[in-house]
Amino acid sequence: MLDGPALWPAQAHLPSVIGRQIVIERGEGSYVYTSDGRRLFDGTAGLWHANIGHSHPELAQAAHEQMLRLETYHTFNRFANDKALALAERLAGIAPIERAKVILNSGGSDAIDVACKLARRHWHREGRPSKTVILSREFAYHGLHAYGTSIAGLDFNREGYGSDSLVPETARISLNDAEQVADTIMRIGPDRIAAMVTEPVQGTGGVNPPAPGYLQALQRLCRTHDILLIVDEVITGFGRTGTMFASERYGLEPDLVTFAKGVTSGYVPLGGVLIHPRIWEPFYVDSPATPVFRHGSTYAGHATAAAVALRNLDILERDQLLSRVTELEAILDRELPALRDRNPAVSEVRSAGLLGAVTVAGHLSAERIADSLIDMGFISRPLRGNSLQISPPFITTNDELVSFVRAIDDAVGNAH
Numbered sequence: 001m002l003d004g005p006a007l008w009p010a011q012a013h014l015p016s017v018i019g020r021q022i023v024i025e026r027g028e029g030s031y032v033y034t035s036d037g038r039r040l041f042d043g044t045a046g047l048w049h050a051n052i053g054h055s056h057p058e059l060a061q062a063a064h065e066q067m068l069r070l071e072t073y074h075t076f077n078r079f080a081n082d083k084a085l086a087l088a089e090r091l092a093g094i095a096p097i098e099r100a101k102v103i104l105n106s107g108g109s110d111a112i113d114v115a116c117k118l119a120r121r122h123w124h125r126e127g128r129p130s131k132t133v134i135l136s137r138e139f140a141y142h143g144l145h146a147y148g149t150s151i152a153g154l155d156f157n158r159e160g161y162g163s164d165s166l167v168p169e170t171a172r173i174s175l176n177d178a179e180q181v182a183d184t185i186m187r188i189g190p191d192r193i194a195a196m197v198t199e200p201v202q203g204t205g206g207v208n209p210p211a212p213g214y215l216q217a218l219q220r221l222c223r224t225h226d227i228l229l230i231v232d233e234v235i236t237g238f239g240r241t242g243t244m245f246a247s248e249r250y251g252l253e254p255d256l257v258t259f260a261k262g263v264t265s266g267y268v269p270l271g272g273v274l275i276h277p278r279i280w281e282p283f284y285v286d287s288p289a290t291p292v293f294r295h296g297s298t299y300a301g302h303a304t305a306a307a308v309a310l311r312n313l314d315i316l317e318r319d320q321l322l323s324r325v326t327e328l329e330a331i332l333d334r335e336l337p338a339l340r341d342r343n344p345a346v347s348e349v350r351s352a353g354l355l356g357a358v359t360v361a362g363h364l365s366a367e368r369i370a371d372s373l374i375d376m377g378f379i380s381r382p383l384r385g386n387s388l389q390i391s392p393p394f395i396t397t398n399d400e401l402v403s404f405v406r407a408i409d410d411a412v413g414n415a416h
């Protein structure tokens, strides 16, 4: 029997991690510091969250000021708080949806649960209660709450619960083949499908940018068959692909957008959903017969989280960090293909914005290479398909990004 610390690590095969944990005690900009005194370049921005870098004093200040004024007040029924209102206004102003309304909650998994519930609620209210199936893509990751677990395209996340899905009626669609998606829709029947969920660029599934035209084809299929399009921007939202939302980059007009991570750069837990008028308007009709969307939680619209998000958005704009992403994207566009061409143990590279992955040949282990990168002072992370994650903070310098890619090159070379 292992006797590790009381904290049960997330997603871990415990015998593989107990006694080997890397304890991060401090962060500064693009670097974190371990309890045994090492300084590591954070090449993944934690879990794709620390976009403005770690331990930014202005966000600490925003949280401090807000907590001294009011930690939070809930947003049930007639209550609201000024910071939640201000954040929702600000998000509606930058959303890839005209006249969006905003539901706030605690994170990405939470946002996915809300979006899927709201999609089903929408069709029920429309008098089409048979539209309950949620479609999602192969290799998709949408968090690990009940809906996220059930719609994951990563099958191992659904194993061991006694049925293939924790919620009724989900189905997988092809990663990049729109014709197969059309076939799947016809097989299930459009009258049974509530929504299709997609990451614009798949993250945990291996950093898979969409095939040219694929997302637009999904959008057309959704319109044709009365299927709501839920774009999961938990990773891509707030600049990771160089536009505020990746929906802009790929010309998408979603019905619902989920977001989290980058909205606060991960400084406090916060997520939410942006909602198209075609979904929210019926709930705003001035009539006793108007339906209710019965959803909420204690922390929905948390005032301190909202205050931190507002300051984070100020910093993104003031420091022009989206332009930095575009500059860093050009470096990945140059360095990653060069890495693939010179290193025979690299089988594939993929990227979009400041989001990249390097796939290593089958006889090597991305997990072991990530371990050796730690010894070299760089954090990467193994992703599906024997790949290594590249997603540093937006404040990374050009030289740091080049050094990180070259360190991956060396680590792969040494793994032979």
Ligand code: PLP
Pocket: 047, 107, 108, 109, 110, 112, 141, 142, 143, 144, 199, 203, 204, 232, 233, 234, 235, 260, 261, 271
């Ligand atoms: N959706 C996507 C695309 C994600 O990458 C993640 C987390 O990585 C989630 C949802 C879940 O977010 P959270 O971990 O905040 O619950």
